[in-house]
Amino acid sequence: MRDVKAGSSEYITLVSNDGFEFKIQRSSACISGMIKRMLDPNGGFSESTTNVCKFSEINGIVLEKVCEYFYYNEKHKDSRDVPDMDFPPELCLELLMAADFLDT
Amino acid sequence: MALPSSPPLLEEENDLPIATTFLPLGSGSGISFGALQRKRQYADYDSLSSDPVFSDTTEDDEAQDAERPRRKKVVRGPWWHVGKGTAHDLRRGMAKKEGFRNADSGVWMGSDVSESSDSMLSSRQRMQELAVEGQVEDAVPARAIPEAETYASRIIQTCLDRGEEAVDLSDLALRSLSDSTVRPLHQLIKSSFTTFTHAPSEDEFSPLTPSLTLILSRNRLASLPAELFNLSNITCLSLRNNELDELPSAIVRLTRLTELNVSGNNIQYLPWELLDLMQGGERQILVRPNPLLQPTDLDEPYPLPSFSSTQVSSIDESQASSTRAKLDEGLRGELELRLKLGRTLKAQQMQAAMNEDDRPARNEELIYLASSHIRWLGVDGSPLRRARGTPPHDDDWPATMNPTAHAPTASATTHIPSLFELALRSLQATHNLADFLEPATAAEFEISSAVASAMHRAARNSAGTGNENCSCCGKYFIISRAEWVEYWFNGSASQQELDANSVLPFLRRVCSWGCAKVSEPGTFRC
């Protein structure tokens, strides 16, 4: 991990636009280029001190899947043969757009 | 039950699935072969038997939709004309989305919406049922086949009638060639099969396997129909003197090819997969002339390098020559050395193999020389925002000593597909992407241009030859995460020195940053 400054902790909170909160390991969530930038202590975002990221574009169901992906990624990060993760068809488009937004 | 028109390849063992299109006649048992593949084959031949030329109505596609994922779909005609049935999915997706947005009470409220989408679907089905007769014309007004192609189609029909295996479509001023025009070539030996009431045995099969020669030279083709790469019985393919910008990687599916001519096109680099066809040297593959990329300037003769001279020269000429020239000279020396390294390693392996079999050593060599810089791409396939100080991409993909310079971060070694890729694949497998790309729908869903272009690619893959294979791990992908060009020596073993005519560029595309690994110096194929 990078240098740990005041205000950073091992877990962060992701909040969906409909108020669902997900606590997740910082290192897992930082797979997302967007979240990494939000939490960067040198980035000047308020998220870096509160450790809470709010997403006005992403609803709870989609954000839950995103968190599932973070854990999937964490779990398999050293393996070469990774089973594909499947998503409910009706969520695919929103997930795609969320992934684009999150740079994940 | 339609009969297969492409017999299996008897000689080959490690073919890609597409080449092993053996279909058991009458029963679906006994062959360990992907069910998806089988369905597509059936559907293809069904459509053939009804109407060979204008077979790209959408009924087949719709019939298949329920049975298998969309990913494997071979769509006939441009993707934007296909899959009218899936507006239903789209509406249902929207209904779900609405339902979720209104889900404060915790109860899904979408019943009104789902009802209306059902009635919409049924009225659509009814319309299609009513319009079955006129559908070909109605559905594809934009696809009036140009005259040249009509002529090509007639030639193909004549060859089929006469059972001729050489199909000469040269000099027709063809600007395009559609899937439906070449598809009848699957039938080439179909008549011979009709007397069989059982699955032909291998002995019965082999004399019936046609060796298709397809001459498309001296036309104006800028692209090739995907269906061409399903004609696994092509043994000789000439694309000479056309306007092709690239040779599709699907060329590797034509495993029976013995002759391939792509000279006289606008090809700058070859697909990585062509190396597979080139190795072994049994095939005659002509790629020159083409505006092929060069690793560095190889036109000037190079003073035969020795280890000392390259090292000394970098000191001697420290201020006399430009940095670029000096770099090139060092690079040129490095290329020559790598050629020798590859030859040495190859000789060692040949020596070891010689004891086991007495194959005569081939004169033509394939030895890896160097790579360009790797281009790292983001989750949506766009170039990464580049750190300060890194040089801009060079369209000429020049070779470099350090291809992995400017790698994104040290942690970028993962082989795991991005969430973006996974979601896109799911979407491709379950929806008709063309629906989302209609301007009104795209606006409604607020689809960004980056997402839209990724969806375009996914849709194009579905309509064409399918998703690509990673040139490193072999897995399928839609969005490539890194690309580079590798330069390989391809010349005779007696050639002492590199020249512009003995080096070939191959484009590699990979599924993940972890797969972005250039070949090791000394790598060779034989």
Ligand SMILES: [Zn+2]
């Ligand atoms: Zn890969």
